Amino acid sequence: MIDADTGEARALEGAATGATGDAATQVADLWDVPDPLAAAGWDETVAQRLAPLLTGDRRPARVARIEYGGCHLVTDLGRRPGVSRLPRASTFDDDRFDTPLAVGDWVAVERDQSDDRLLVVGVAPRDRRIGRRDPSRELLEQVLAANVAAVVVVHALDRPLRPGRIERSLVLAHEGGARPIVVATKIDLGFPQEWKAVRDATPPGTPAVAVSKRDGRGLSELLSLLPQGQTTALIGESGAGKSSIINALLGEHVLATGAVRTTDAKGRHTTTARELVPLSDGHGTCLLDTPGTRELGMVRDTGGLAEAFADIEALAAQCRFADCRHDREAGCAVLAAVEAGELSDGRRRSFLELREEIEDLETKREARERRIGEGRRPPREQ
Ligand SMILES: Nc1nc2c(ncn2[C@@H]2O[C@H](COP(=O)(O)OP(=O)(O)OP(=O)(O)O)[C@@H](O)[C@H]2O)c(=O)[nH]1
Ligand SMILES: [Mg+2]
Ligand SMILES: [Zn+2]
Known part of the structure; x- marks a missing residue:
């Protein structure tokens, strides 16, 4: 430790x-x-997640850096150059990530036949x-x-x-x-x-x-x-x-x-x-x-919104209507807290904005799935 x-x-x-x-x-x-792998966080949990991929003479590694045309991998021998030919997800149905390989991934590697870099052949579940x-x-x-x-x-x-x-x-x-x-x-x-x-x-x-x-x-x-x-x-x-x-x-x-x-x-x-x-x-x-990021778009909501706005969630339990949007509804406990100076209105508005951004994406996802269900081609870029 x-x-x-x-x-x-x-x-x-x-x-x-x-x-x-x-x-x-x-x-x-x-x-x-x-012990580079231990320094990279190798432990029992990681070993278990990676075990199914470590067949034959494949070895464990962690992705330390990705750059154009290659990557760097931490192995039991230290940080070594590597390469990955894992495909990028082509449709949303295959994978909800666009990222076949990310820095921090635990991977299985083998020697590449074509050069002396290590080849990433599998990624452990994140x-x-x-x-x-x-x-x-x-x-x-x-x-x-x-x-x-x-x-x-x-x-x-x-x-x-x-x-x-x-x-x-x-x-x-x-x-x-x-x-x-x-x-x-x-x-x-x-x-x-x-x-x-x-x-x-x-x-x-x-x-x-x-x-x-x-x-x-x-x-x-x-x-x-x-x-x-x-x-x-x-x-x-x-x-x-x-x-x-x-x-x-x-x-x-x-x-x-x-x-x-x-x-x-x-x-x-x-x-x-x-x-x-x-x-x-x-x-x-x-x-x-990480390099500087200006854009931080929402992706989906499986509970992150409620966790990041736990204060608003707690207030929401007191709203008169169970489906209250905390926008202009009567008996809204969130609006009442803003009124009473207990919650900043900026914070409430941030919550509404992020929720709307996620809902817009969900609507688009549903529309896309409907098109696929009807046997029509989904919009290309998504
Ligand atoms: N005065 C002062 N300057 C700082 C401090 N931290 C960083 N800086 C300066 O801010 C500038 C940017 O710092 P970086 O660490 O390169 O910023 P970064 O977030 O890594 O930037 P990117 O790599 O471009 O995403 C440098 O000139 C730093 O010297 C600080 O605590 N005090
Ligand atoms: Mg930097
Ligand atoms: Zn409300």
């Missing part, structure tokens, strides 16, 4: 130096440990994940990170918090079964009101931490919130400070971090590929960096 003392000391040390300077350590070096609506195929889910127990929703205080951004991220995290942690970065620059806005958007029960890579504030608290022996993904807009947080927690400048435009504090998409990084404990606590 994670050594909290060492982890903390390293985090603060990294923060004190600004974690800049020598970029001598490469990400691949971090996997140069006695446990938890964080996904979003595929920006180009709206009925499918694009998996941003697989097998993640927690998701850090990163927002930089030096830019406006777009309404609903945190709520949206939390619904997606809950929908994927991952525990959300809200993190506001760059607290060293001030912005007390912006920090309050972040806390207001965070529901009770979800931790919110303000951090700084400059003075180390909040980093040990964040470290203590990471599920031990498990993977935590970081998501947020470009320039939010995701890679900086990982460097600070590692105590080394391993991942590239970028400047932000001075005009609007927007990032420049420094991180270009999702990347799995082991923390120093070597017992499976990992972080997963």
